[in-house]
Amino acid sequence: QVQLRESGGGSVQVGGSLRLSCAMSGVSSGTYCVGWFRQAPGKEREGVAAIDSTGHTMYKESVKGRFTISKDIANSMLFLQMSKLELEDTAMYYCSADSDDCTGAGGDYYWGPGTQVTVSS
8 A cells, every 4th residue: 555644844934844755655755756736716726846756856846956855765754845935835745756757658646645734924
């Protein structure tokens, strides 16, 4: 059974920082592409950051330089370090895993239940 569980969300002020964590079971980030999506009320889910099995990273343009994705394969953990948070970063953040290693070839896709990040002034 594949299970993903996010943690680390919360309420922060503009300019603050948070580190999100994702505990993974039944899936290895050494094989799967793993990453983070987010969805704000009334908006579509959007990709934030991802890291494939080789360690190649991908970021949404608006978070480049502010967010850093990393993984700990041995401990089945995924992280998203978020700094200089902006109001627009407010969303539910979801951990994800893609069995086709983000190649677009098609495969199994998994999601965690999400963790809320709220940025306020």
